[in-house]
Amino acid sequence: xxxxxxxxxxxxxxxxxxxxxxxxxxxxxxxxxxxxxxxxxxxxxxxxxxxxxxxxxxxxxxxxxxxxxxxxxxxxxxxxxxxxxxxxxxxxxxxxxxxxxxxxxxxxxxxxxxxxxxxxxxxxxxxxxxxxxxxxxxxxxxxxxxxxxxxxxxxxxxxxxxxxxxxxxxxxxxxxxxxxxxxxxxxxxxxxxxxxxxxxxxxxxxxxxxxxxxxxxxxxxxxxxxxxxxxxxxxxxxxxxxxxxxxxxxxxxxxxxxxxxxxxxx
Numbered sequence: 001x002x003x004x005x006x007x008x009x010x011x012x013x014x015x016x017x018x019x020x021x022x023x024x025x026x027x028x029x030x031x032x033x034x035x036x037x038x039x040x041x042x043x044x045x046x047x048x049x050x051x052x053x054x055x056x057x058x059x060x061x062x063x064x065x066x067x068x069x070x071x072x073x074x075x076x077x078x079x080x081x082x083x084x085x086x087x088x089x090x091x092x093x094x095x096x097x098x099x100x101x102x103x104x105x106x107x108x109x110x111x112x113x114x115x116x117x118x119x120x121x122x123x124x125x126x127x128x129x130x131x132x133x134x135x136x137x138x139x140x141x142x143x144x145x146x147x148x149x150x151x152x153x154x155x156x157x158x159x160x161x162x163x164x165x166x167x168x169x170x171x172x173x174x175x176x177x178x179x180x181x182x183x184x185x186x187x188x189x190x191x192x193x194x195x196x197x198x199x200x201x202x203x204x205x206x207x208x209x210x211x212x213x214x215x216x217x218x219x220x221x222x223x224x225x226x227x228x229x230x231x232x233x234x235x236x237x238x239x240x241x242x243x244x245x246x247x248x249x250x251x252x253x254x255x256x257x258x259x260x261x262x263x264x265x266x
Contacts, residue, residue, distance in 0.1 A: 009041060013032075013057050013060065013063055014032065014236055017030040027049065030044065041079050062094070074241070132237075136186070179251055197253075
């Protein structure tokens, strides 16, 4: 049975990546989440900073929106949908009260794979482009400098923005954040982390310390805290629309409840 071309989706937003510059759409955010029937979906394109305030959802917000399947020649990944932005409603938010992740995990855990190895296999065999997994072991965190300027084409797109726009110009964060882990087969992987949270942390700490290098160090420390052995780390990974790069995944987000103590299990 063919998948519907249009659907009203209700989802928990678990992914909001740092904005990228598009020569066609100016500025876009990769957004994804888990639906009521515990399926991953991707919403694209989403010009997040141009949305009205009442529809600017946060991570772990519950959103309802009517979506159309993306045209196959543009994006044939099964999780990809094009949202009708004028139909979007934010209907709730799952807060973490005193570190209790239980309500979020009710949505997340049913989507868990055996590991990143299974996600790679499903991508190769079924074109799967989004997935949830626990890394077998964290191998390291890396924060490294990278090109600090937009390309000429990206700058031209940014400069086409309405001159009366109230939003501040999109900043190119001059660092790359990466996470190394071992999958369920014992294979090591280094994946870039593109979660908006860490880019915003860098900008905030840069302003606080007046130092780009110190801001990068603060991001590294945050990633090390999240990925330490006390946390039950779950990673959200996704790939790119370009068919030539489908096997390359990035870390789009994560959740990290504290591991249950042995005494709490009985």
